[in-house]
Amino acid sequence: MPVKDCKTEQLIIDTAMKVFFQEGRINATTQEIADTAGVNRTLIHYYFKSRDSLFNKVNDVADKIYRDCFDQVYLLEIPFRQKVRLLIESIIKLHEEFPFLELYLSTGVVQIALDNNLSIPVPEDKIFAFNHFYKEVEHELSKGNLKASSPMHFLTNILSLSVYPFLMRPLQLRIYKISEEKYKDFLEERTDEIMGLLFR
Amino acid sequence: MPVKDCKTEQLIIDTAMKVFFQEGRINATTQEIADTAGVNRTLIHYYFKSRDSLFNKVNDVADKIYRDCFDQVYLLEIPFRQKVRLLIESIIKLHEEFPFLELYLSTGVVQIALDNNLSIPVPEDKIFAFNHFYKEVEHELSKGNLKASSPMHFLTNILSLSVYPFLMRPLQLRIYKISEEKYKDFLEERTDEIMGLLFR
DNA sequence: GTCTATAGCGGGATAGAC
DNA sequence: GTCTATCCCGCTATAGAC
Numbered sequence: 183m184p185v186k187d188c189k190t191e192q193l194i195i196d197t198a199m200k201v202f203f204q205e206g207r208i209n210a211t212t213q214e215i216a217d218t219a220g221v222n223r224t225l226i227h228y229y230f231k232s233r234d235s236l237f238n239k240v241n242d243v244a245d246k247i248y249r250d251c252f253d254q255v256y257l258l259e260i261p262f263r264q265k266v267r268l269l270i271e272s273i274i275k276l277h278e279e280f281p282f283l284e285l286y287l288s289t290g291v292v293q294i295a296l297d298n299n300l301s302i303p304v305p306e307d308k309i310f311a312f313n314h315f316y317k318e319v320e321h322e323l324s325k326g327n328l329k330a331s332s333p334m335h336f337l338t339n340i341l342s343l344s345v346y347p348f349l350m351r352p353l354q355l356r357i358y359k360i361s362e363e364k365y366k367d368f369l370e371e372r373t374d375e376i377m378g379l380l381f382r
Numbered sequence: 383m384p385v386k387d388c389k390t391e392q393l394i395i396d397t398a399m400k401v402f403f404q405e406g407r408i409n410a411t412t413q414e415i416a417d418t419a420g421v422n423r424t425l426i427h428y429y430f431k432s433r434d435s436l437f438n439k440v441n442d443v444a445d446k447i448y449r450d451c452f453d454q455v456y457l458l459e460i461p462f463r464q465k466v467r468l469l470i471e472s473i474i475k476l477h478e479e480f481p482f483l484e485l486y487l488s489t490g491v492v493q494i495a496l497d498n499n500l501s502i503p504v505p506e507d508k509i510f511a512f513n514h515f516y517k518e519v520e521h522e523l524s525k526g527n528l529k530a531s532s533p534m535h536f537l538t539n540i541l542s543l544s545v546y547p548f549l550m551r552p553l554q555l556r557i558y559k560i561s562e563e564k565y566k567d568f569l570e571e572r573t574d575e576i577m578g579l580l581f582r
Numbered sequence: 583g584t585c586t587a588t589a590g591c592g593g594g595a596t597a598g599a600c
Numbered sequence: 601g602t603c604t605a606t607c608c609c610g611c612t613a614t615a616g617a618c
Binding site: 390421422424425428 | 601602603604
């Protein structure tokens with residue numbers, strides 16, 4: 183049936199995204215992904231020729247999602263403080279769907295793709311957007327509004343405070359011995375918590 | 383030669399630590415570890431009977447190192463502010479040696495060990511030490527000295543801000559397009575940066 | 583486009599020689 | 601204690617039937 187043309191292909195990508203970034207199964211095999219998707223494993227090779235090829239494809243998709251998360255905010259014409267809040271909310275929202283996104287990005291799996299220059303290059307307009315935001319940060323810093331010593335520290339602070347709780351959720355659940363529900367409440371409080379830290 | 387008794391065993395553990403936590407090779411095989419250590423692969427099975435067994439051993443060692451990093455500070459009789467600084471310096475120092483420690487801890491590999499209760503239980507005196515520090519945090523919070531809404535947020539903030547830059551170093555080096563040396567300078571500035579954020 | 587069958591390889595594990 | 605040889609299994613990949 184030609185109707186299923188790209189549907190199966192998309193299903194495989196979506197499933198791989200789920201297995202990697204939602205469930206954090208970093209060592210997932212093609213068999214696991216095929217089983218989860220409910221398709222025959224050979225279909226993965228039919229659509230993506232090889233395991234690495236699928237992984238690179240998924241990585242490119244993740245890369246785009248990740249970048250869009252920021253780029254959608256950078257150029258908005260709103261007060262700086264509001265923009266930062268939106269950025270944090272945006273990062274947290276993304277990680278509620280894909281808690282293990284960064285875990286994956288920081289692992290060797292991805293570096294294979296990047297080393298071979300298989301990943302999508304960053305378009306000019308996206309670089310412009312980032313630079314625009316960067317300049318805003320510099321401006322706010324010079325006015326003494328921020329609790330940071332440089333733009334890079336400021337940006338690192340935002341990411342650290344927003345992302346780390348997701349990465350460490352499994353560990354923290356054990357250490358603090360709290361329930362999944364309580365941890366969700368904790369994550370809900372994070373945006374205000376982080377805003378309180380970043381500004382003077 | 384009976385001289386080599388425990389030397390080879392220790393060499394294998396040290397090498398595994400290096401491969402996992404220094405190089406971040408999360409999927410390392412016994413072959414890789416054996417090659418890096420310069421020993422025959424069967425020796426791993428001779429000393430540790432199985433791959434999982436070695437991994438659990440290494441995990442327990444890492445677990446201990448990680449805990450000691452905190453426990454050495456918790457009970458010190460010094461001003462709170464100084465204690466937090468020492469804690470941050472201690473965390474950063476540990477991650478300068480083992481940048482990928484947390485990456486590993488947050489991955490499924492470890493969970494196998496913990497689920498099977500193979501890991502070392504936390505001794506009573508260590509729990510006491512943590513609780514002691516926790517109470518100090520509560521006290522400082524009640525005095526309004528901290529920029530945090532709860533002890534758990536405060537502790538999460540310390541860890542997030544200290545650890546995340548190490549996890550994301552490979553990614554950040556690419557994004558910001560800076561050299562390893564410059565990133566080291568950046569990491570050196572972190573302690574002061576973090577201290578500036580945590581306190582009112 | 584989807585499936586079955588099969589080839590081929592790499593990693594874990596064990597037996598046995600030295 | 602250390603090494604070689606070997607077995608077994610799971611995973612990737614491909615050929616070919618439907």
